[in-house]
Amino acid sequence: MSQKVRVRCFQLYYGTNHALKNIDLDLAENQVTALIGPSGCGKSTFLRSINRMNDMIKGVRTTGTIHIDGQNIYGEKVYLVELRKKVGMVFQQPHPFPLSIYDNVAYGPRLHGIRDKKRLDEIVERTLTEANLWDEVKDRLHRSALGMSGGQQQRLVLARVLAVQPEVILMDEPASALDPISTERLEELIMRLKDQYTIIIVTHNMQQAARVSDTAVFFLNGEIVESGPTDQIFTNPSDPRTEDYISGRFG
Amino acid sequence: MTLVSAWVLIITLFSLLYFIASKGIAPFLHGEVTLADFFSGNWGPSLSAEQGGPQYGALDFILGSLMVALGSAVISGPLGIGAALFMTEIAPKAGRKILQPAVEILVGIPSVVYGFIGLTLIVPALRSIFGEVGFGLLAGIIVLSVMILPTIISISADAIHSVPQGIREGSYALGATRWQTISGLVIRVAQPGLLTAVVLGIARAFGEALAVQMVIGNTADLPFHLLKPMSTLTSVITLNMGNTVQGSTYNNVLWSMALILLLMTLILILAIRFIARRREV
Numbered sequence: 001m002s003q004k005v006r007v008r009c010f011q012l013y014y015g016t017n018h019a020l021k022n023i024d025l026d027l028a029e030n031q032v033t034a035l036i037g038p039s040g041c042g043k044s045t046f047l048r049s050i051n052r053m054n055d056m057i058k059g060v061r062t063t064g065t066i067h068i069d070g071q072n073i074y075g076e077k078v079y080l081v082e083l084r085k086k087v088g089m090v091f092q093q094p095h096p097f098p099l100s101i102y103d104n105v106a107y108g109p110r111l112h113g114i115r116d117k118k119r120l121d122e123i124v125e126r127t128l129t130e131a132n133l134w135d136e137v138k139d140r141l142h143r144s145a146l147g148m149s150g151g152q153q154q155r156l157v158l159a160r161v162l163a164v165q166p167e168v169i170l171m172d173e174p175a176s177a178l179d180p181i182s183t184e185r186l187e188e189l190i191m192r193l194k195d196q197y198t199i200i201i202v203t204h205n206m207q208q209a210a211r212v213s214d215t216a217v218f219f220l221n222g223e224i225v226e227s228g229p230t231d232q233i234f235t236n237p238s239d240p241r242t243e244d245y246i247s248g249r250f251g
Numbered sequence: 252m253t254l255v256s257a258w259v260l261i262i263t264l265f266s267l268l269y270f271i272a273s274k275g276i277a278p279f280l281h282g283e284v285t286l287a288d289f290f291s292g293n294w295g296p297s298l299s300a301e302q303g304g305p306q307y308g309a310l311d312f313i314l315g316s317l318m319v320a321l322g323s324a325v326i327s328g329p330l331g332i333g334a335a336l337f338m339t340e341i342a343p344k345a346g347r348k349i350l351q352p353a354v355e356i357l358v359g360i361p362s363v364v365y366g367f368i369g370l371t372l373i374v375p376a377l378r379s380i381f382g383e384v385g386f387g388l389l390a391g392i393i394v395l396s397v398m399i400l401p402t403i404i405s406i407s408a409d410a411i412h413s414v415p416q417g418i419r420e421g422s423y424a425l426g427a428t429r430w431q432t433i434s435g436l437v438i439r440v441a442q443p444g445l446l447t448a449v450v451l452g453i454a455r456a457f458g459e460a461l462a463v464q465m466v467i468g469n470t471a472d473l474p475f476h477l478l479k480p481m482s483t484l485t486s487v488i489t490l491n492m493g494n495t496v497q498g499s500t501y502n503n504v505l506w507s508m509a510l511i512l513l514l515m516t517l518i519l520i521l522a523i524r525f526i527a528r529r530r531e532v
Protein backbone atom coordinates (compact mmCIF):
# COMPACT_ATOMS: atom_id res chain seq x y z
CA MET A 1 0.00 0.00 0.00
CA SER A 2 1.68 3.15 -1.13
CA GLN A 3 1.39 6.50 0.50
CA LYS A 4 -0.62 9.18 -1.27
CA VAL A 5 -0.86 12.15 1.05
CA ARG A 6 1.70 13.13 3.68
CA VAL A 7 1.03 15.98 6.09
CA ARG A 8 3.80 17.38 8.29
CA CYS A 9 3.64 20.09 10.98
CA PHE A 10 0.72 21.69 9.21
CA GLN A 11 -0.75 24.77 10.86
CA LEU A 12 -3.54 27.04 9.69
CA TYR A 13 -4.66 30.38 11.05
CA TYR A 14 -7.81 32.32 10.21
CA GLY A 15 -6.38 35.68 11.23
CA THR A 16 -5.58 35.06 14.88
CA ASN A 17 -7.74 31.93 15.17
CA HIS A 18 -5.35 28.98 15.22
CA ALA A 19 -7.64 26.47 13.53
CA LEU A 20 -5.20 23.63 12.76
CA LYS A 21 -2.33 22.83 15.10
CA ASN A 22 0.64 20.78 14.12
CA ILE A 23 -1.09 18.20 11.97
CA ASP A 24 0.95 15.09 11.08
CA LEU A 25 -0.81 12.47 9.04
CA ASP A 26 -0.13 9.84 6.38
CA LEU A 27 -2.84 8.62 4.06
CA ALA A 28 -2.55 5.50 1.94
CA GLU A 29 -3.62 5.19 -1.65
CA ASN A 30 -6.95 3.57 -2.54
CA GLN A 31 -8.29 3.80 0.97
CA VAL A 32 -11.16 5.62 2.59
CA THR A 33 -10.13 7.85 5.47
CA ALA A 34 -12.82 9.22 7.76
CA LEU A 35 -12.27 12.49 9.62
CA ILE A 36 -14.38 12.58 12.75
CA GLY A 37 -14.76 14.99 15.66
CA PRO A 38 -17.14 17.55 17.12
CA SER A 39 -18.29 20.63 15.18
CA GLY A 40 -15.74 23.39 14.86
CA CYS A 41 -12.74 21.18 15.49
CA GLY A 42 -11.23 21.88 12.06
CA LYS A 43 -12.26 18.92 9.91
CA SER A 44 -13.55 21.04 7.02
CA THR A 45 -10.60 23.36 7.33
CA PHE A 46 -8.22 20.45 7.05
CA LEU A 47 -10.10 18.98 4.09
CA ARG A 48 -10.04 22.32 2.30
CA SER A 49 -6.31 22.56 2.93
CA ILE A 50 -5.72 19.51 0.76
CA ASN A 51 -6.98 21.22 -2.42
CA ARG A 52 -6.09 24.72 -1.19
CA MET A 53 -9.67 25.97 -1.23
CA ASN A 54 -8.74 27.99 1.85
CA ASP A 55 -6.56 30.20 -0.34
CA MET A 56 -9.65 32.15 -1.28
CA ILE A 57 -10.47 33.10 2.29
CA LYS A 58 -8.99 36.40 3.40
CA GLY A 59 -6.50 36.30 6.27
CA VAL A 60 -5.67 32.60 6.02
CA ARG A 61 -2.03 31.73 6.77
CA THR A 62 -0.42 28.30 6.78
CA THR A 63 2.90 26.73 7.70
CA GLY A 64 4.14 23.18 7.30
CA THR A 65 3.77 20.90 4.30
CA ILE A 66 1.26 18.68 2.57
CA HIS A 67 2.82 16.35 0.01
CA ILE A 68 0.73 14.58 -2.58
CA ASP A 69 2.67 11.95 -4.54
CA GLY A 70 5.83 13.47 -3.14
CA GLN A 71 5.09 17.03 -4.24
CA ASN A 72 4.55 19.73 -1.63
CA ILE A 73 1.33 21.46 -2.63
CA TYR A 74 2.31 24.44 -0.50
CA GLY A 75 5.70 24.70 -2.20
CA GLU A 76 6.74 26.79 -5.15
CA LYS A 77 5.64 26.00 -8.67
CA VAL A 78 2.30 24.55 -7.71
CA TYR A 79 -0.45 25.20 -10.20
CA LEU A 80 -3.79 25.37 -8.45
CA VAL A 81 -5.51 24.26 -11.64
CA GLU A 82 -3.45 21.08 -11.77
CA LEU A 83 -3.84 20.50 -8.03
CA ARG A 84 -7.60 20.80 -8.17
CA LYS A 85 -7.81 18.51 -11.17
CA LYS A 86 -5.96 15.92 -9.16
CA VAL A 87 -7.82 16.53 -5.89
CA GLY A 88 -11.57 16.75 -6.41
CA MET A 89 -14.05 17.92 -3.80
CA VAL A 90 -17.68 17.15 -2.96
CA PHE A 91 -19.34 19.65 -0.64
CA GLN A 92 -21.98 19.24 2.02
CA GLN A 93 -24.63 20.94 -0.09
CA PRO A 94 -24.61 19.52 -3.61
CA HIS A 95 -25.05 22.87 -5.46
CA PRO A 96 -25.33 21.55 -9.00
CA PHE A 97 -24.78 24.29 -11.56
CA PRO A 98 -28.12 25.58 -12.88
CA LEU A 99 -27.34 24.03 -16.25
CA SER A 100 -28.39 20.77 -17.85
CA ILE A 101 -27.28 17.46 -16.35
CA TYR A 102 -24.98 16.97 -19.32
CA ASP A 103 -23.42 20.42 -19.01
CA ASN A 104 -22.82 19.91 -15.30
CA VAL A 105 -20.70 16.83 -15.95
CA ALA A 106 -19.04 18.29 -19.04
CA TYR A 107 -18.16 21.53 -17.23
CA GLY A 108 -14.84 20.30 -15.85
CA PRO A 109 -13.59 18.55 -19.01
CA ARG A 110 -14.52 21.63 -21.05
CA LEU A 111 -12.55 23.84 -18.66
CA HIS A 112 -9.54 21.72 -19.29
CA GLY A 113 -9.79 21.94 -23.02
CA ILE A 114 -11.91 18.99 -24.17
CA ARG A 115 -14.24 20.25 -26.89
CA ASP A 116 -14.82 17.14 -28.96
CA LYS A 117 -18.50 16.20 -28.72
CA LYS A 118 -17.86 12.46 -28.97
CA ARG A 119 -15.30 12.49 -26.19
CA LEU A 120 -17.55 14.59 -23.97
CA ASP A 121 -20.46 12.20 -24.59
CA GLU A 122 -18.23 9.34 -23.63
CA ILE A 123 -17.02 11.05 -20.44
CA VAL A 124 -20.56 11.98 -19.42
CA GLU A 125 -21.82 8.43 -19.85
CA ARG A 126 -18.84 6.85 -18.13
CA THR A 127 -18.83 9.12 -15.08
CA LEU A 128 -22.60 9.08 -14.63
CA THR A 129 -22.41 5.28 -14.74
CA GLU A 130 -19.58 5.32 -12.25
CA ALA A 131 -21.68 7.54 -9.98
CA ASN A 132 -24.65 5.14 -10.22
CA LEU A 133 -26.80 7.73 -11.93
CA TRP A 134 -26.79 6.90 -15.62
CA ASP A 135 -29.90 4.73 -15.69
CA GLU A 136 -31.92 7.34 -13.85
CA VAL A 137 -31.00 10.29 -16.04
CA LYS A 138 -29.98 8.96 -19.45
CA ASP A 139 -33.29 10.08 -20.97
CA ARG A 140 -33.12 13.60 -19.62
CA LEU A 141 -29.49 14.57 -19.95
CA HIS A 142 -30.41 17.91 -21.44
CA ARG A 143 -32.89 18.89 -18.75
CA SER A 144 -31.94 21.13 -15.86
CA ALA A 145 -30.03 19.50 -13.04
CA LEU A 146 -32.08 21.52 -10.56
CA GLY A 147 -35.04 19.21 -11.08
CA MET A 148 -33.24 16.25 -9.51
CA SER A 149 -33.70 14.91 -5.99
CA GLY A 150 -31.10 15.69 -3.31
CA GLY A 151 -29.55 12.24 -3.54
CA GLN A 152 -29.35 12.46 -7.32
CA GLN A 153 -27.81 15.91 -7.09
CA GLN A 154 -25.11 14.66 -4.75
CA ARG A 155 -24.28 11.81 -7.14
CA LEU A 156 -24.32 14.28 -10.04
CA VAL A 157 -21.81 16.46 -8.25
CA LEU A 158 -19.70 13.38 -7.67
CA ALA A 159 -19.87 12.55 -11.38
CA ARG A 160 -18.86 16.13 -12.11
CA VAL A 161 -15.76 15.60 -9.99
CA LEU A 162 -14.99 12.19 -11.54
CA ALA A 163 -15.15 13.75 -14.99
CA VAL A 164 -11.87 15.61 -14.46
CA GLN A 165 -10.18 12.32 -13.52
CA PRO A 166 -9.01 13.13 -10.00
CA GLU A 167 -6.83 10.82 -7.93
CA VAL A 168 -7.95 12.05 -4.53
CA ILE A 169 -11.58 12.85 -3.67
CA LEU A 170 -12.44 15.02 -0.66
CA MET A 171 -15.97 14.77 0.70
CA ASP A 172 -17.30 17.14 3.36
CA GLU A 173 -20.29 15.54 5.07
CA PRO A 174 -21.68 14.46 1.70
CA ALA A 175 -24.63 12.60 3.21
CA SER A 176 -25.76 15.09 5.83
CA ALA A 177 -28.56 16.44 3.66
CA LEU A 178 -29.68 13.06 2.33
CA ASP A 179 -32.42 10.62 3.32
CA PRO A 180 -31.41 7.13 4.59
CA ILE A 181 -31.86 5.38 1.23
CA SER A 182 -29.82 7.97 -0.67
CA THR A 183 -27.21 7.80 2.07
CA GLU A 184 -26.94 4.05 1.71
CA ARG A 185 -26.50 4.33 -2.04
CA LEU A 186 -23.81 6.94 -1.57
CA GLU A 187 -21.97 4.76 0.92
CA GLU A 188 -22.01 1.78 -1.45
CA LEU A 189 -20.68 4.06 -4.12
CA ILE A 190 -17.84 5.30 -1.91
CA MET A 191 -16.77 1.76 -1.09
CA ARG A 192 -16.75 0.86 -4.76
CA LEU A 193 -14.83 3.99 -5.80
CA LYS A 194 -11.91 3.37 -3.46
CA ASP A 195 -10.50 0.82 -5.87
CA GLN A 196 -9.57 3.72 -8.11
CA TYR A 197 -9.46 6.76 -5.89
CA THR A 198 -8.07 7.85 -2.54
CA ILE A 199 -11.02 9.14 -0.57
CA ILE A 200 -11.10 11.42 2.48
CA ILE A 201 -14.52 11.92 4.01
CA VAL A 202 -15.73 14.09 6.88
CA THR A 203 -18.71 12.63 8.67
CA HIS A 204 -20.67 13.19 11.84
CA ASN A 205 -22.25 9.79 11.60
CA MET A 206 -20.20 7.23 13.54
CA GLN A 207 -21.93 4.25 11.95
CA GLN A 208 -21.15 5.69 8.57
CA ALA A 209 -17.50 6.17 9.46
CA ALA A 210 -17.36 2.59 10.74
CA ARG A 211 -19.04 1.24 7.59
CA VAL A 212 -17.11 3.02 4.87
CA SER A 213 -13.66 3.85 6.15
CA ASP A 214 -10.40 1.92 6.48
CA THR A 215 -8.69 4.58 8.55
CA ALA A 216 -10.23 6.99 11.03
CA VAL A 217 -8.79 10.26 12.29
CA PHE A 218 -10.19 11.93 15.39
CA PHE A 219 -9.90 15.73 15.53
CA LEU A 220 -10.41 17.88 18.61
CA ASN A 221 -9.87 21.63 18.85
CA GLY A 222 -7.71 21.75 15.74
CA GLU A 223 -5.50 18.85 16.73
CA ILE A 224 -5.39 15.19 15.85
CA VAL A 225 -6.00 13.21 19.00
CA GLU A 226 -5.68 9.82 17.45
CA SER A 227 -5.61 8.10 14.08
CA GLY A 228 -5.43 4.49 12.99
CA PRO A 229 -7.33 1.58 11.45
CA THR A 230 -11.05 2.21 11.81
CA ASP A 231 -11.82 -1.02 13.76
CA GLN A 232 -9.15 -0.19 16.25
CA ILE A 233 -10.30 3.40 16.75
CA PHE A 234 -13.88 2.23 17.24
CA THR A 235 -13.29 -0.83 19.41
CA ASN A 236 -10.12 -0.06 21.26
CA PRO A 237 -9.16 3.63 21.17
CA SER A 238 -6.01 4.51 23.05
CA ASP A 239 -7.10 8.02 24.11
CA PRO A 240 -10.02 8.40 26.55
CA ARG A 241 -11.24 11.51 24.66
CA THR A 242 -11.68 9.40 21.52
CA GLU A 243 -13.68 6.88 23.47
CA ASP A 244 -15.86 9.60 24.97
CA TYR A 245 -16.59 11.06 21.56
CA ILE A 246 -17.35 7.76 19.88
CA SER A 247 -19.62 6.59 22.65
CA GLY A 248 -21.46 9.87 22.34
CA ARG A 249 -20.46 11.50 25.59
CA PHE A 250 -19.65 14.83 23.92
CA GLY A 251 -19.73 16.64 20.57
CA MET B 252 -54.60 49.84 5.50
CA THR B 253 -52.43 48.02 2.99
CA LEU B 254 -55.59 46.82 1.29
CA VAL B 255 -56.78 50.40 0.93
CA SER B 256 -53.50 51.56 -0.58
CA ALA B 257 -53.51 48.58 -2.92
CA TRP B 258 -56.96 49.57 -4.14
CA VAL B 259 -55.97 53.21 -4.48
CA LEU B 260 -53.03 52.09 -6.58
CA ILE B 261 -55.10 49.81 -8.79
CA ILE B 262 -57.86 52.39 -9.28
CA THR B 263 -55.34 55.11 -10.11
CA LEU B 264 -53.61 52.85 -12.59
CA PHE B 265 -56.80 51.90 -14.37
CA SER B 266 -58.21 55.43 -14.49
CA LEU B 267 -54.89 56.56 -15.91
CA LEU B 268 -54.98 53.84 -18.54
CA TYR B 269 -58.60 54.66 -19.34
CA PHE B 270 -57.93 58.38 -19.54
CA ILE B 271 -54.93 58.10 -21.84
CA ALA B 272 -56.53 55.42 -23.98
CA SER B 273 -59.82 57.29 -24.43
CA LYS B 274 -58.02 60.48 -25.42
CA GLY B 275 -55.48 58.59 -27.46
CA ILE B 276 -57.95 56.76 -29.68
CA ALA B 277 -60.28 59.76 -30.08
CA PRO B 278 -58.68 61.08 -33.30
CA PHE B 279 -59.11 57.67 -34.96
CA LEU B 280 -62.73 57.21 -33.81
CA HIS B 281 -63.78 60.57 -35.22
CA GLY B 282 -62.01 59.86 -38.48
CA GLU B 283 -59.90 63.02 -38.27
CA VAL B 284 -56.75 60.97 -38.56
CA THR B 285 -56.38 57.45 -39.94
CA LEU B 286 -53.99 54.90 -38.51
CA ALA B 287 -52.07 55.04 -41.78
CA ASP B 288 -51.68 58.81 -41.37
CA PHE B 289 -50.54 58.42 -37.79
CA PHE B 290 -47.93 55.78 -38.58
CA SER B 291 -46.55 57.77 -41.53
CA GLY B 292 -43.57 60.09 -41.48
CA ASN B 293 -45.55 63.17 -42.54
CA TRP B 294 -45.60 65.62 -39.67
CA GLY B 295 -47.12 69.05 -40.25
CA PRO B 296 -49.73 69.92 -37.66
CA SER B 297 -49.78 73.57 -38.64
CA LEU B 298 -49.89 73.14 -42.40
CA SER B 299 -52.97 74.70 -44.02
CA ALA B 300 -55.46 72.66 -46.02
CA GLU B 301 -54.00 74.02 -49.32
CA GLN B 302 -50.60 72.69 -48.30
CA GLY B 303 -52.14 69.27 -47.69
CA GLY B 304 -52.24 69.64 -43.97
CA PRO B 305 -52.58 69.30 -41.18
CA GLN B 306 -50.52 66.14 -41.04
CA TYR B 307 -50.11 64.03 -37.93
CA GLY B 308 -47.63 61.27 -38.80
CA ALA B 309 -45.67 60.18 -35.72
CA LEU B 310 -43.38 57.60 -37.28
CA ASP B 311 -40.26 59.78 -36.96
CA PHE B 312 -40.85 60.16 -33.23
CA ILE B 313 -41.70 56.52 -32.59
CA LEU B 314 -38.50 55.46 -34.33
CA GLY B 315 -36.65 58.28 -32.59
CA SER B 316 -37.66 56.98 -29.18
CA LEU B 317 -36.66 53.46 -30.15
CA MET B 318 -33.30 54.57 -31.51
CA VAL B 319 -32.19 56.61 -28.48
CA ALA B 320 -33.40 53.93 -26.05
CA LEU B 321 -31.73 51.04 -27.88
CA GLY B 322 -28.63 53.12 -28.59
CA SER B 323 -28.13 53.97 -24.95
CA ALA B 324 -28.73 50.34 -23.95
CA VAL B 325 -26.05 49.23 -26.41
CA ILE B 326 -23.58 51.50 -24.62
CA SER B 327 -24.79 51.14 -21.05
CA GLY B 328 -25.57 47.41 -21.13
CA PRO B 329 -21.99 46.15 -21.48
CA LEU B 330 -20.62 49.05 -19.44
CA GLY B 331 -23.09 48.54 -16.60
CA ILE B 332 -22.71 44.76 -16.49
CA GLY B 333 -18.94 45.18 -16.56
CA ALA B 334 -19.06 47.63 -13.67
CA ALA B 335 -21.38 45.31 -11.74
CA LEU B 336 -19.00 42.39 -12.24
CA PHE B 337 -16.12 44.56 -11.13
CA MET B 338 -17.82 45.61 -7.92
CA THR B 339 -19.10 42.18 -6.99
CA GLU B 340 -16.56 39.67 -8.29
CA ILE B 341 -13.28 41.42 -8.85
CA ALA B 342 -12.88 44.21 -6.32
CA PRO B 343 -15.75 44.07 -3.84
CA LYS B 344 -13.97 46.43 -1.48
CA ALA B 345 -13.33 49.17 -4.03
CA GLY B 346 -16.82 48.48 -5.34
CA ARG B 347 -18.42 49.12 -1.99
CA LYS B 348 -16.29 52.17 -1.25
CA ILE B 349 -16.23 53.93 -4.61
CA LEU B 350 -18.66 52.52 -7.16
CA GLN B 351 -21.63 52.04 -4.86
CA PRO B 352 -21.71 55.67 -3.64
CA ALA B 353 -21.06 56.89 -7.19
CA VAL B 354 -24.07 54.92 -8.41
CA GLU B 355 -26.25 56.33 -5.63
CA ILE B 356 -25.21 59.88 -6.48
CA LEU B 357 -25.92 59.34 -10.16
CA VAL B 358 -29.43 58.13 -9.29
CA GLY B 359 -30.10 61.22 -7.21
CA ILE B 360 -29.16 63.81 -9.84
CA PRO B 361 -32.29 65.37 -11.39
CA SER B 362 -32.70 64.85 -15.11
CA VAL B 363 -32.61 68.56 -15.86
CA VAL B 364 -29.00 68.56 -14.65
CA TYR B 365 -28.14 65.77 -17.04
CA GLY B 366 -29.81 67.73 -19.81
CA PHE B 367 -27.95 70.87 -18.86
CA ILE B 368 -24.60 69.07 -18.84
CA GLY B 369 -25.45 67.57 -22.19
CA LEU B 370 -26.34 70.97 -23.54
CA THR B 371 -23.26 72.79 -22.29
CA LEU B 372 -20.63 70.05 -22.63
CA ILE B 373 -21.62 67.24 -24.96
CA VAL B 374 -23.38 69.19 -27.70
CA PRO B 375 -20.53 71.72 -28.11
CA ALA B 376 -17.98 68.92 -27.96
CA LEU B 377 -19.75 66.99 -30.73
CA ARG B 378 -20.05 70.19 -32.71
CA SER B 379 -16.34 70.90 -32.56
CA ILE B 380 -15.33 67.29 -33.24
CA PHE B 381 -17.68 66.53 -36.13
CA GLY B 382 -18.49 69.99 -37.39
CA GLU B 383 -22.26 69.46 -37.35
CA VAL B 384 -24.78 71.22 -35.12
CA GLY B 385 -24.12 68.80 -32.31
CA PHE B 386 -27.78 68.34 -31.39
CA GLY B 387 -29.08 64.93 -32.38
CA LEU B 388 -29.22 61.19 -31.87
CA LEU B 389 -25.66 60.79 -30.60
CA ALA B 390 -25.99 63.53 -27.99
CA GLY B 391 -29.26 61.96 -26.81
CA ILE B 392 -27.70 58.52 -26.61
CA ILE B 393 -24.73 59.77 -24.62
CA VAL B 394 -26.86 61.63 -22.08
CA LEU B 395 -29.29 58.73 -21.70
CA SER B 396 -26.46 56.21 -21.37
CA VAL B 397 -25.21 58.00 -18.31
CA MET B 398 -28.73 58.32 -16.91
CA ILE B 399 -29.61 54.62 -17.20
CA LEU B 400 -26.18 53.36 -16.16
CA PRO B 401 -26.96 53.29 -12.40
CA THR B 402 -30.16 51.32 -12.99
CA ILE B 403 -28.27 48.73 -15.02
CA ILE B 404 -25.36 48.56 -12.57
CA SER B 405 -27.43 48.09 -9.45
CA ILE B 406 -29.84 45.51 -10.89
CA SER B 407 -26.97 43.58 -12.50
CA ALA B 408 -25.02 43.66 -9.25
CA ASP B 409 -28.03 42.21 -7.42
CA ALA B 410 -28.34 39.47 -10.03
CA ILE B 411 -24.66 38.57 -9.74
CA HIS B 412 -24.83 38.73 -5.97
CA SER B 413 -27.66 36.23 -5.88
CA VAL B 414 -25.58 33.55 -7.62
CA PRO B 415 -24.97 31.12 -4.73
CA GLN B 416 -21.42 31.02 -3.37
CA GLY B 417 -21.53 27.22 -3.52
CA ILE B 418 -21.73 27.40 -7.29
CA ARG B 419 -18.55 29.45 -7.49
CA GLU B 420 -16.79 27.12 -5.06
CA GLY B 421 -17.86 24.10 -7.08
CA SER B 422 -16.31 25.68 -10.14
CA TYR B 423 -13.03 26.58 -8.43
CA ALA B 424 -12.82 23.10 -6.94
CA LEU B 425 -12.92 21.67 -10.48
CA GLY B 426 -9.84 23.68 -11.33
CA ALA B 427 -11.50 26.69 -12.94
CA THR B 428 -9.73 30.02 -12.85
CA ARG B 429 -11.55 33.12 -11.68
CA TRP B 430 -12.00 34.31 -15.23
CA GLN B 431 -13.42 30.93 -16.32
CA THR B 432 -15.78 30.94 -13.36
CA ILE B 433 -17.06 34.43 -14.10
CA SER B 434 -17.39 34.10 -17.85
CA GLY B 435 -18.51 30.49 -18.03
CA LEU B 436 -20.75 30.22 -15.02
CA VAL B 437 -21.57 33.39 -13.06
CA ILE B 438 -22.69 35.34 -16.14
CA ARG B 439 -24.68 32.38 -17.41
CA VAL B 440 -26.41 31.84 -14.10
CA ALA B 441 -27.12 35.54 -13.63
CA GLN B 442 -28.22 35.99 -17.25
CA PRO B 443 -31.97 36.46 -16.67
CA GLY B 444 -31.23 39.14 -14.08
CA LEU B 445 -28.75 40.85 -16.38
CA LEU B 446 -31.32 40.88 -19.18
CA THR B 447 -33.87 42.35 -16.80
CA ALA B 448 -31.38 45.08 -15.93
CA VAL B 449 -30.90 46.03 -19.56
CA VAL B 450 -34.62 45.94 -20.35
CA LEU B 451 -35.38 48.16 -17.37
CA GLY B 452 -32.66 50.50 -18.58
CA ILE B 453 -34.35 50.63 -21.99
CA ALA B 454 -37.71 51.33 -20.35
CA ARG B 455 -36.18 54.14 -18.36
CA ALA B 456 -34.50 55.63 -21.45
CA PHE B 457 -37.74 55.35 -23.35
CA GLY B 458 -39.69 57.36 -20.83
CA GLU B 459 -37.11 60.06 -20.16
CA ALA B 460 -38.25 63.39 -21.60
CA LEU B 461 -36.56 66.46 -20.25
CA ALA B 462 -32.87 65.68 -20.68
CA VAL B 463 -33.43 64.18 -24.13
CA GLN B 464 -35.44 67.10 -25.31
CA MET B 465 -32.63 69.46 -24.35
CA VAL B 466 -30.04 67.79 -26.57
CA ILE B 467 -31.64 66.10 -29.58
CA GLY B 468 -32.59 69.15 -31.60
CA ASN B 469 -36.37 68.59 -31.86
CA THR B 470 -36.93 68.46 -35.60
CA ALA B 471 -39.32 66.08 -37.33
CA ASP B 472 -36.72 63.92 -39.04
CA LEU B 473 -35.98 60.24 -39.23
CA PRO B 474 -33.47 59.25 -36.55
CA PHE B 475 -30.98 57.45 -38.79
CA HIS B 476 -28.14 59.89 -38.62
CA LEU B 477 -26.10 60.10 -35.44
CA LEU B 478 -25.35 63.81 -35.77
CA LYS B 479 -28.62 65.18 -37.20
CA PRO B 480 -31.38 66.71 -35.06
CA MET B 481 -34.48 64.59 -34.50
CA SER B 482 -37.30 64.08 -31.99
CA THR B 483 -38.70 61.44 -29.68
CA LEU B 484 -42.26 60.79 -28.55
CA THR B 485 -41.53 62.27 -25.14
CA SER B 486 -39.87 65.40 -26.48
CA VAL B 487 -42.73 66.13 -28.89
CA ILE B 488 -45.31 65.59 -26.16
CA THR B 489 -43.61 67.80 -23.57
CA LEU B 490 -42.84 70.56 -26.05
CA ASN B 491 -46.35 70.78 -27.50
CA MET B 492 -48.82 69.60 -24.89
CA GLY B 493 -49.01 73.03 -23.28
CA ASN B 494 -49.28 74.92 -26.56
CA THR B 495 -52.21 73.05 -28.06
CA VAL B 496 -55.92 73.48 -27.35
CA GLN B 497 -57.52 70.82 -25.17
CA GLY B 498 -59.76 68.60 -27.28
CA SER B 499 -58.27 69.71 -30.59
CA THR B 500 -57.06 67.07 -33.02
CA TYR B 501 -53.45 68.12 -32.49
CA ASN B 502 -53.83 67.78 -28.73
CA ASN B 503 -55.48 64.38 -29.06
CA VAL B 504 -52.76 63.13 -31.38
CA LEU B 505 -50.26 63.94 -28.64
CA TRP B 506 -52.32 61.69 -26.39
CA SER B 507 -52.13 58.98 -29.02
CA MET B 508 -48.36 59.26 -28.81
CA ALA B 509 -48.55 58.99 -25.04
CA LEU B 510 -50.62 55.84 -25.53
CA ILE B 511 -47.94 54.37 -27.81
CA LEU B 512 -45.33 55.20 -25.18
CA LEU B 513 -47.42 53.50 -22.53
CA LEU B 514 -47.96 50.40 -24.66
CA MET B 515 -44.26 50.07 -25.44
CA THR B 516 -43.35 50.39 -21.76
CA LEU B 517 -45.99 47.78 -20.97
CA ILE B 518 -44.46 45.42 -23.52
CA LEU B 519 -41.03 45.91 -21.94
CA ILE B 520 -42.41 45.16 -18.49
CA LEU B 521 -44.11 42.03 -19.80
CA ALA B 522 -40.78 41.03 -21.30
CA ILE B 523 -39.18 41.35 -17.86
CA ARG B 524 -41.94 39.23 -16.33
CA PHE B 525 -41.37 36.64 -18.99
CA ILE B 526 -37.63 36.57 -18.32
CA ALA B 527 -38.21 36.26 -14.58
CA ARG B 528 -40.70 33.43 -15.09
CA ARG B 529 -38.21 31.49 -17.17
CA ARG B 530 -35.61 31.82 -14.45
CA GLU B 531 -37.78 29.88 -12.01
CA VAL B 532 -37.89 26.77 -14.21
Ligand SMILES: Nc1ncnc2c1ncn2[C@@H]1O[C@H](COP(=O)(O)OP(=O)(O)O)[C@@H](O)[C@H]1O
Nearest residue numbers: 014017019038039040041042043044045046057
Ligand atom coordinates in the same frame (compact mmCIF):
# COMPACT_ATOMS: atom_id res chain seq x y z
N1 LIG C 1 -14.04 31.03 6.65
C1 LIG C 1 -13.64 31.07 7.93
N2 LIG C 1 -13.17 32.22 8.45
C2 LIG C 1 -12.77 32.27 9.75
N3 LIG C 1 -12.81 31.24 10.60
C3 LIG C 1 -13.28 30.06 10.12
C4 LIG C 1 -13.71 29.91 8.77
N4 LIG C 1 -14.13 28.64 8.59
C5 LIG C 1 -13.96 28.02 9.78
N5 LIG C 1 -13.44 28.86 10.69
C6 LIG C 1 -13.10 28.51 12.09
O1 LIG C 1 -12.20 27.44 12.10
C7 LIG C 1 -12.55 26.49 13.08
C8 LIG C 1 -12.74 25.12 12.47
O2 LIG C 1 -13.90 25.17 11.65
P1 LIG C 1 -14.28 24.00 10.64
O3 LIG C 1 -13.08 23.58 9.92
O4 LIG C 1 -15.43 24.45 9.83
O5 LIG C 1 -14.72 22.85 11.66
P2 LIG C 1 -15.56 21.51 11.38
O6 LIG C 1 -15.64 21.27 9.94
O7 LIG C 1 -14.81 20.46 12.11
O8 LIG C 1 -16.90 21.71 12.00
C9 LIG C 1 -13.77 27.04 13.80
O9 LIG C 1 -13.34 27.68 14.98
C10 LIG C 1 -14.33 28.03 12.83
O10 LIG C 1 -14.96 29.09 13.52
Ligand SMILES: [Mg+2]
Nearest residue numbers: 043044045172
Ligand atom coordinates in the same frame (compact mmCIF):
# COMPACT_ATOMS: atom_id res chain seq x y z
MG1 LIG D 1 -17.38 21.20 8.66
